[in-house]
Amino acid sequence: MAAPCYLGWDFSTQQLKVIAIDEQLRVVYEDNVHFDKDLPEFRTQGGVYIHSDRLTVTSPVLMWVKALDMILEKMKSSGFKFSQVRALSGAGQQHGSVYWKKGSIQILKNVSSKLPLHQSLKACFSVSNSPIWMDSSTASQCSALEKAVGGAQHLASITGSRAYERFTGNQIAKIYSQNPEVYMETERISLVSSFAASLFLGAYAPIDYSDGSGMNLLQIWEKVWSVSCLNACAPGLEEKLGCPVPSHSVLGPISPYYSQRYGFSPDCKIVAFTGDNPASLAGMRLQEGDIAISLGTSDTLFLWIQEPTPALEGHILCNPVDSQAYMALLCFKNGSLMRERIRDDCASGSWDEFSKALSSTVAGNNGNLGFYFDVMEITPEAVGIHRFNRHNQKVSDFPKEVEIRALIEGQFMAKRIHAEKLGYKVNFRGNHSVTPCILFCLCA
Ligand SMILES: Nc1ncnc2c1ncn2[C@@H]1O[C@H](COP(=O)(O)OP(=O)(O)O)[C@@H](O)[C@H]1O
Ligand SMILES: O=C(CO)[C@@H](O)[C@H](O)COP(=O)(O)O
Secondary structure, three states: OOOOEEEEEEEOOOEEEEEEEEOOOOEEEEEEEEHHHHOHHHOOEOOEEEOOOOOOEEEEHHHHHHHHHHHHHHHHHOOOOHHHEEEEEEEEOOOOEEEEEOOHHHHHHOOOOOOOHHHHOOOOEOOOEEEOOOOOOOHHHHHHHHHHOOOHHHHHHHHOOOOOOOOHHHHHHHHHHHOHHHHHOEEEEEEHHHHHHHHHHOOOOOOEHHHHOOOOOEEOOOOEEOHHHHHHHOOOHHHHHOOOEOOOOEEEEOOHHHHHHHOOOOOOEEEOOEEHHHHHHHHOOOOOOEEEEEEOOOEEEEEEEOOOOOOOOOEEEEOOOOOOOEEEEEEEOOOHHHHHHHHHHHOOOOHHHHHHHHHOOOOOHHHOEEEEEOOOOOOOOOOEEEEEOOOOOEEOOOOHHHHHHHHHHHHHHHHHHHHHHHOOEEEEEEOOOOOHHHHHHHHO
């Protein structure tokens, strides 16, 4: 008989990933579905749609459901022993939101095991394109929220962050103001993480404290929704969000759908899902004083803190491991996609060539320095490509190798400046196949 195992899911920007570990924490299975490549019918780029205003960024919610169907079928074909899964949990890209249409709970509870999920759930979403973390179209809603609660610093003191355009409360406020009828026909709003948990639970999963802190709606000290923030965003919102729970809550057994269709044990437990960054803090077993850097679609820097002071820059989130503690987070929007663009321009689209070019230049890049923001950055708020030579003169281009090093050093310098403000020790998480040279630059 196969040994017991545990599944972890990651619904992130560009792909859905799954990993199974045994009781000795050994990885026994890994797989992924890449949205652009494996689900071309949705026509996403990097898993998203960038709308014509260049500010609105969404992902089709049914693509996430279909990705789950696809990965489960792949696991089944490979002979994966679903019956051995004792529990599962997971993570989602932060801030993104899913809008369940009135009556969907009944459909979710009663999905037929004869059909893939995406067929049963196709009419369940009042918003078919979910706003995601790359969206920056809610500037007016952010100003209104800060004004309603007495200013940016006051909002940060309540929710851990001043108003950010990608934060879910502001996204909900935009949907309510532009399409009140869509908002009214929504019975539940999930984060990507709680949406994913809902698919497994066959019921609406609660939002967890950690991912809930990325909404500009949760009082991070009391761990309850802030009435003034809710009221500033949309009417009747509390009911649509449900009660938030600790990130490690056991939500209940898996939906019968998975036992009937894939052979999961009916006793398999669903543990609350959380945001991908909080999940990384938990998974890396970060301790107070450590800083981790994640190089995903976004780059993030995060750390465990006991006594946070919310400020106008960065975010304080509830800690996913210890409900008395917190985590600080900085997010950089120009992460992997920016590196990919320079790789394509300067290294023929090859990470190997990128790596060789990086190794061929020296630390400090002979004084050449660059800041690369293809899209409006979050930290700091800046856009464009800015190159400076060793005499501090602005230049319009660099030789290819110099460009590659300027990009990597510029990105890491920005993180280091913030790291110096926040702590001292740097760990690393991220794409496991990331070019070692990039890691070397980070640690140099
Ligand atoms: N060898 C490599 N070196 C640097 N970056 C890489 C390498 N291989 C893949 N990547 C980048 O990693 C990104 C995906 O990282 P991942 O953490 O899986 O993203 P996400 O979880 O946000 O979907 C891609 O944009 C890709 O360009
Ligand atoms: O917006 C943030 C954090 O505040 C992002 O870090 C998202 O959570 C997206 O994660 P990745 O898909 O890049 O891992």
